[in-house]
Amino acid sequence: DLFITSDLRHHPSQDFLEQSALTGETALMNIAHFAAEWLWLSRAAAQLSEKFPDIEFVVSDLSTDPWNFVVMQ
Numbered sequence: 001d002l003f004i005t006s007d008l009r010h011h012p013s014q015d016f017l018e019q020s021a022l023t024g025e026t027a028l029m030n031i032a033h034f035a036a037e038w039l040w041l042s043r044a045a046a047q048l049s050e051k052f053p054d055i056e057f058v059v060s061d062l063s064t065d066p067w068n069f070v071v072m073q
Helices: 010-023 033-051
Strands: 002-005 027-030
16 A cells, blocks of 8 residues: 655654554655646646636646655665
């Protein structure tokens, strides 16, 4: 199993990882909010455009996400 979220805090994450190390059952992945949300924005804009054809919906490609690297262990 894999638990994916964007709202991890240090101590609960540490507790979760320690428990998972004992049981080997669940992995933990923390994704920055922008990284998790931008995936569906174009589709949402397309659906909104269909529903409201008189309104222009624009999805910005400007990333202001400060997280731009991956640490692999």
